[in-house]
Amino acid sequence: MQRILTTLFLSLLSSWLYAQSHSCCLDATRAFAAFAADKNFNSRHESPRPYRHVSDIGKDITFPVAGGQPAHAYELRVKGPSHLWLFVFHEWWGLNDHIKKEAEKLYHDLNGQVNVLALDLYDRKVADTREEAARLMQNAQEARIRAIIRGGAAYAGKKARIATIGWCFGGGWSMQAALMLGKQARACIIYYGMPEQNVEKLKELQAPVLGIFAKQDRWITPEVVKTFEQAMQEAGKSVEVHLYDADHAFANPSNPRYQSEATAQAYEQSLRFLKAHLLEKGK
Numbered sequence: 001m002q003r004i005l006t007t008l009f010l011s012l013l014s015s016w017l018y019a020q021s022h023s024c025c026l027d028a029t030r031a032f033a034a035f036a037a038d039k040n041f042n043s044r045h046e047s048p049r050p051y052r053h054v055s056d057i058g059k060d061i062t063f064p065v066a067g068g069q070p071a072h073a074y075e076l077r078v079k080g081p082s083h084l085w086l087f088v089f090h091e092w093w094g095l096n097d098h099i100k101k102e103a104e105k106l107y108h109d110l111n112g113q114v115n116v117l118a119l120d121l122y123d124r125k126v127a128d129t130r131e132e133a134a135r136l137m138q139n140a141q142e143a144r145i146r147a148i149i150r151g152g153a154a155y156a157g158k159k160a161r162i163a164t165i166g167w168c169f170g171g172g173w174s175m176q177a178a179l180m181l182g183k184q185a186r187a188c189i190i191y192y193g194m195p196e197q198n199v200e201k202l203k204e205l206q207a208p209v210l211g212i213f214a215k216q217d218r219w220i221t222p223e224v225v226k227t228f229e230q231a232m233q234e235a236g237k238s239v240e241v242h243l244y245d246a247d248h249a250f251a252n253p254s255n256p257r258y259q260s261e262a263t264a265q266a267y268e269q270s271l272r273f274l275k276a277h278l279l280e281k282g283k
Contacts, residue, residue: 029142032172032194035219036092036134044247045092045130048254053097058104065151068144072120073152074100076107084278085156086110087149088118089166089173091252092137094126095119098254106165109271113279114163119152121145121173137169149177153184163187163207163278165270168249178207187277189270192220192248195228202235210273211241212266217248242269 035041057077062070074095078084086106090099095118103118110116121140127133156162162184166174171193178188179196185207192213196202209232213225225241232239244262249255251263 028172028194028196033137036138041219042130042134045249046254046256047129048093048096048098051097053100055104058100063151063155065147068147071148071151072124074103074118076104076116078115082115083159083161084114085160085162086114086116087152087162087164087177089170091167092133092169094122094136096126117152119148121148149180153181160184161186163274165189166193167191168193179205182206187274191251192217197228197231199231199235202231202237205237208238208277213243214246214248214250215243216246219248
């Protein structure tokens, strides 16, 4: 009997801790990292299709990070002088060739006027399976990631005007980076990542936010999105949200739930947002 009661207690405790890890009251980055323990969340992510990105203009670089080893990134640099930058944040797979391809597409569609830096938050570790991706996301150290972002900002320079964009795991870090960048931040785009919901933290945000979310998402739910919008309004910040009739990770072509029409619409919204707040207002 005691064994049964102990098992029941541990089961209830585990459920409570899991629920708490998804609470808006917890740190946004930790809340999203907790999803890696959810088998249903993992099953929503099919392994990326094999792809090798070849480029004449993009290159892998390293840059210094205070108090640690140099960081890795994929860079597309404007030919002439430019203080405009776009920081790209990868999904839970890591900085793979699919993200490099997306970074290069953004570079071209921004008319080659914006330096694009796809930051590697996993220090050259890349997952090919959902099990590997879950481990990488769970083991990612917040202090190291923040140091990489600060190093990227230092690499871009004090005069840099920076926009951020990211998907899934990277969507949450796109927002955290915008918070960290202060007055250098010009625009922030989140694709179905965990948004910051702490009003006091949001009061420090200097950039407008575009949120791309999915109505069928069981993790970054419409309720989470609504809470985020309310928090942004309470903090007196600019936010634009688009909810698509799609599932989590709908913009990833490797996902069986990929929706090309919704992806195209979201991408056009993203380009419009970046051009308005970085290209036009950022100069």
